[in-house]
Amino acid sequence: MALTVAVAGATGAVGRTIVEQILNENKFSVVALTRRGQIESPVNDVQYVQIDYDDHSTLVQQLERHAVQTVICAIGMLGDDCSQAQISLIKAADEASTSIASLALAPVIPRILFLYLKLTHTGRKRDIDPGIDWFLEAANILKNSNLIYTRPVCGAFMDFLGMPHARSNIAPMNIVVDVLNRQACIPGDGNTPITMIYSYDAATLVAKLLEVDEWSEFSFCNGDDTTISEVLRIVEEICAEVAYSQMNF
Template sequence: MEVEKQDPPTYHVGSATSRVRFYHTPIKPTHSAPNTILSHQDTSEYTNKYTKMSTIAVAGGTGGIGKTIVEALLQEPKYRVIVLTQSSPKEDPVLKQTQQIQINYNDIDSVVETLEKHAVHTIISAIGIYTDEAAQSQMNLVQAAEKSSVTKRFVPSEYSFIQTEDLLPHDPSIKYWLDAAELLKKTKLQYTRVCPGVLMDYWGMPRVRTNIHQHVIGIDVANCWAGIPGDGNDKMSVTYSYDLAAYIVKLLDLEGWPEFSIFAGDDITYNELLKLAEEARGKNFDVVYDSADNVKAGQVTVPPFLTGISEEEAREMTVLVSRLTIAGAFDLPQERMNALFPDIKPIKMREFLINTWKDEA
């Protein structure tokens, strides 16, 4: 399985590809951004626009959140979109609107040559980082971007929670993203780490429009089942993938980027989500609660309806997401960038569920 071909569900909710944590540090600007803390009252320094057409490269843009970002970019005629891939070009109606370029991440010099040949100004990485090899691919891409004479900006592959060292005991693979962030700090590249919380898409599958791989995150709306960690009252920030992609495109307009770009469509608990899901489906769900002690001990209820993964993989994923949930990892800080882009109206959880499941009630 190629690094960027697929976007495993763990990639967006906090696992060997995790990212969504509880973070209380102010948003700090990165290179070229004003030396201030971003607030809703003082955002003028972040709103200067780029006016000329730029070439945007999406690494891992053939599927998952990467493809969703590509779709959003294609709505903006001021951007030329290329997709960096390790595989041969795909026969896909969306991707055919871009230029798919096959590259070898292990050959940094050739990647530099590609970036310069195509005048890539900004790289948006959506590489599915769930192996050492995939993590190294992104590290190599950062190095290539730094060496390129034309590349100025880099969005690393995270798209979940704010990852910090204190979550390493829950998920050692968080080191992958911490290493990438540390490398970016040492470059002259402007960068931002995008944090939307958990993707709503999981609670709309298989009916909702999405490029994300199907997986059960706590509540299986399709099968009217729920396995809830703790008491169900831990807050989670949630965002629909297409709203996330719209925000990412808007970020490209900003002259300065903060270190963390936090967006959220809604904030909700599992108990609240369960109530909305039952309302949308018009029936009561079969519900199991796994106590916090059991979650910490790795004793969780595995979703009974598995899609494309083994029971052991589902168990590992459930343990990880459950632990992060009760640790408050998915409860993003209220210091968010939504206010910078008032024209984007992210969908709320109630509307998302009703729109998705109205024909199934």
């Protein structure tokens, strides 16, 4: 019997990428949890289930009905409502766990995988980053649950450096370096170490976590360790080569 994975936030940029890569591995059945009634450009071979995160009993029933064994939360943390949806999902998965396990041929402890794009610490100022409170609240609820869980930490996505030419579900944006307009705004001296990864590589690593028997509290899906100054140097080098290739001799 194939493992059934539910992906919350499956119609978002990160969630859709994860769904695509899980299907690419061709080992798991995917149920996409979404608050939307109409799905634009749905991924093939995926069952979309409309969810009301304020309806606890129905959310539990949906997880049980589809015999979900692992939940991936890719809900974008854009506000208190998103944080509350995440908390509702944790509580529903925890309550559904006994029923799900009883339906399996062998004892199964449902697992829950929460995607965080950055690792937040209690030492940071919460008035600067409200996501810290959302992170800590979810972490505390997970620790007091019966769920097996891990929190992947992916660093910063590098997709925006190749837009619009790079394959990506993430909306085009300019962060620090605007490649198309040949502009940059470097914070600090640009030499602080950062970790960057391509969204599809991060999603592939998340999909691979489904095959791991034991999870640690954090799973680091790291790509390249670099600095903004080094990123800028590479961008300038590539832009110079492109400009040279387009010159008329």
